[in-house]
Every structure is written in structure tokens, then in C-alpha cells.
Amino acid sequence: DLAYLGQTIREQAITTLHFVPSMLHAFLEHQGARQCNGIVRVICSGEALPVSLVQRFHAVLPHARLYNLYGPTEAAIDVSVWRCSADDVIVPIGKPIANLRLYILDEALQPLPIGSIGELYIGGVGVARGYLKRPDLTEEHFPSSPFVAGDRVYRTGDRCYFLAVGNVQYL
Secondary structure (H helix, E strand, O other), X not given: OHHHHHHHHHHOOOOEEXXXXXXXXXXXXXXXXXXXXXXXXXXXXXXXOOHHHHHHHHHHOXXXXXXXXXXXXXXXXXXXXXXXOOOOOXXXXXXXXXXXXXXXXXXXXXXXXXXXXXXEEEEEOOOOOOOOOOHHHHHHHOOEOOOOOOOEEEEEEEEEEEOOOOOEEEO
């Protein structure tokens, strides 16, 4: 109920919201969204965030900040963040949050240069130890890190590349 949501945001002075992009789209299309002037930040995750939605967000809520988060359940849900801008022409998944590492690797688990498309791997304290009672899946999706002795990385299956400034672009 978007009218109720907008009313609650205003009445309770809610400053921070977390939406999947499809729900953010519905919220921004409702006439009450423009009256939610107390919103300071909105976090999006769970789906790809299109540039058109970033632009719509900044048109409807120009005073608020929008963040795009990425991450699979196997790696503490959210592992990277990008602060969106009204000028964005792409919406990267950003850089890793504290204590996590993002690698874009080839089939031999070797790092790829900036701009080269490969598979995204996640390392660091937020990575799960594996799948409960599923050593076969654990071995397939949580290989030993080629970079940190004794560490594992999570193989996401997602195709990505590094942008020149260290942000990751999700394909």
C-alpha cells in the first residue's frame, strides 16, 4: 500500500529506507513520494538497479542519497556499495565494503586486467564457510583463495569487469 507507506515515512520521520529496485520504482511512481522530504538515504539491493531508475530517484527525491548494494547470501548478503549520482550513465556495483575483497578472475583463478570480463569472486570475513552437509557444492563454489593462504573465496558465477577507478561493473 504505497499511500500507507508514504504516510508512515512522513509521520514516523523515517530517514533511511531499503528497497529492491522494483519496489523503489513503484514508490517513486506514487504521488506521495515527493512529500517524503525527510528521507536522507535509500539503499537498493536484490536486483539490478537501472540507470533510468537512478535518474527518476534524483528527480523525485533530489535531497536524498541513493546507494546500490550487491551481494549473494553466501557472502554476508551485501559485499559492495556504489553511491549513485544523477549523472550516472552506468550503475556499477561499486567497491567492496570493509573486510571483504572482490576479484575478477579467469578460468585458472588468475586476476584479469581492468576492463576484462571475468567471473566475480568474493573473499574476506563475510564469506560463508560452505554449504551445510554439501561438500560437493562447497568444493565447487568455495575454492581456496589463490591470494590469501588459508582463506576461501566464493565463486559467484556473475560476469563482471573492473572499471578504471576500482569499481566493479556487473554484467
